[in-house]
Amino acid sequence: MNGTSSASSSTSSTSGTSSSDLQQTFLQLLVTQLQNQDPTDPMDSSQMTSQLAQIDTVSGISQLNTSLSSLSTQLSAGQNAQAALLIGSSVLAPGSTAAVSSGKAPQLGVQLSSAASDVKLTITNSSGQVVNTLDLGAQSAGTVPVTWNGTDSSGNTVADGNYTVSATATVNGQSASAxxxxxxTVQAVIQQSNGTAGLELANGSTVGLSSVAGIL
Incomplete structure (x- = not known):
């Protein structure tokens, strides 16, 4: 029974996959090799040194992964706490639906990855008809706030409802990213599938905290 127990224990100790298990297994094998080596053909010490260095590297990588995982968890918790402060605030974020209520339209904007020679914001109704086009002219890269007073191209106040907003930009006659x-308004903060903080907005969309272009 003692022999069986000892064999099982030995098998268990040499089947681990952690860095400490690998070190223990390596040392056991090394001692066994030294005890049974051929005196006329001893082991190469340089090879032993190389193997020991490899084990240390594996151990270091394992510890580094643990530290990075802990840091990532702490950063995620801090990001969620910061995002919670935005609840009730109005933020400018990527979206395509602007709700007009009592003749009032929300603040709009355009985000440009590079400077553009001409930028336009087109607003269409639920029937797909263009009600207004806001020509912003040349703009620098970054966030460009745009105020739409809720009127059509003739200056008449549009009916209440949802309108689709789209942005276009050109650079020397070529289409550019816009x-x-x-x-x-931010209604809640959630944790997204990738672990980052997400904001649930009053317009029904959810955006990542990093996507917020401005806080109004």
Whole structure:
């Protein structure tokens, strides 16, 4: 029974996968090799040194991964706490729906990855008809706030409802990247599938905290 127990214990100790298990297994094998080596053909000490260095490297990487995982958890918790402070605030974030209520439209904007020679914001109704086009002219890279007073191209107040907002930009006649921004109130903070903080907005969309272009 003692022999069986000892064998089981030995098998268990040499089947681990952690860095400490690997070190213990390596040392056991090394001692066994030294005890049974051929005196006329001893082991190469340089090879032993190289193997020991490899084990130390594996151990260091394992400890580094543990530290990074802990740091990531702490950063995520801190990000969620910061995001919670935005609840009730109006933020400018990527979106395509602008709700007009009592003749009032939300703050709009455009986000540009590079400077553009011409930028336009097009607003269409639920029927797909263009009600207004805001020509912003040349703009620098970054966030460009845009105020729409809730009127059509003739200056008449549009009916209450949801309108689609789209942004276009050109650089020397070529299309450039442009993202429409719509202001909405932050209602809640959630943790997204990738572990980062997400903001649930009053307009029904959810955006990542890093996507917020402005706080109004």
């Amino acid at each position: 993202t429409a921004l719509v202001a909405s």
